[in-house]
Amino acid sequence: MSIPDEGYPLAAAVSPRLQVTETTDSTNADLVKAVAADPEQWPHLSLILTTDQRAGRGRLDRTWTAPPGTALAVSVLVRVDGLPVAARGWVPLVAGAAMTRAVRDQLRGTPHRVSVKWPNDVLLNGGKLSGILAEVVPGHPDAVVIGVGVNTRMSLADLPVETATSFAASGLEVDDDRLLAAFLTELDAQLTALLAAGGDAGAAGVAADIVALCSTVGSDVDVALPDGSHLVGRADGIDAEGRLVVVADGVPTPVAAGDVVHVR
Numbered sequence: 001m002s003i004p005d006e007g008y009p010l011a012a013a014v015s016p017r018l019q020v021t022e023t024t025d026s027t028n029a030d031l032v033k034a035v036a037a038d039p040e041q042w043p044h045l046s047l048i049l050t051t052d053q054r055a056g057r058g059r060l061d062r063t064w065t066a067p068p069g070t071a072l073a074v075s076v077l078v079r080v081d082g083l084p085v086a087a088r089g090w091v092p093l094v095a096g097a098a099m100t101r102a103v104r105d106q107l108r109g110t111p112h113r114v115s116v117k118w119p120n121d122v123l124l125n126g127g128k129l130s131g132i133l134a135e136v137v138p139g140h141p142d143a144v145v146i147g148v149g150v151n152t153r154m155s156l157a158d159l160p161v162e163t164a165t166s167f168a169a170s171g172l173e174v175d176d177d178r179l180l181a182a183f184l185t186e187l188d189a190q191l192t193a194l195l196a197a198g199g200d201a202g203a204a205g206v207a208a209d210i211v212a213l214c215s216t217v218g219s220d221v222d223v224a225l226p227d228g229s230h231l232v233g234r235a236d237g238i239d240a241e242g243r244l245v246v247v248a249d250g251v252p253t254p255v256a257a258g259d260v261v262h263v264r
Helices: 009-014 027-037 090-106 176-196 206-213
Strands: 018-021 047-050 071-079 114-117 121-124 127-137 140-151 220-224 230-238 244-248 251-255 259-262
Touching: 009 176, 027 047, 027 071, 027 127, 027 140, 071 176, 090 114, 090 121, 090 127, 090 140, 090 176, 090 206, 114 206, 140 176, 176 206, 206 230, 220 244, 230 251
Parallel strands: 018 047
Antiparallel strands: 047 071, 071 140, 114 121, 121 127, 127 140, 220 230, 220 259, 230 244, 244 251
16 A cells, blocks of 8 residues: 655655555565566655555565654665676665664754765664665666665663664654655765766765765674674775775785674
């Protein structure tokens, strides 16, 4: 069931198609299916959102659920035509940085801190506030759906793990519409800059902006790699393909995928 989008006028002014769903298993699954079936009806920055997602999926195939009304689940379609395939690894990082900036806008005048943990977890005072999952629409390689989950009104008791947090658990109120509009605006601006630079994140200024927001860079980390092994070292930077560079025993290793824990 879809409901009108009157509650999101700022976001609707940025997005050409904003569809609010009362409840769903997964906004990402819904949008991927919709775009695959009728791509012309879903232009760049179209989105589906809900505050009651029942079976969301996070990175590394983790489940992502929350009590109704306590989290915002949004899936946004971005068109990356013209962006070199080698540069598309920056898309999830750009999304994380865009949400970090949107959250920072909500925190103005407060002592709270926001940063991004590589590749795209948004941290509020060190706790995970938002997670992001990007996936290509099958059969449409230039269409990417970016799913974002933000813990908005989740109480301390409802947080799924000790490392999670929410606006409410931090004593903060959030304007969902303003948060979403800022996220879309930042996302579009950074993708436009990346495209204009031919996918060169350094030349676009995208890489430097992300590193400046990233609390992982410069931290000691323990990275659980997809093959089950661990890489323990210091996060030294992000390379030209958006991979995290971890230096262990003096040897730099680029990491394309993994579960990062900040050791300190």
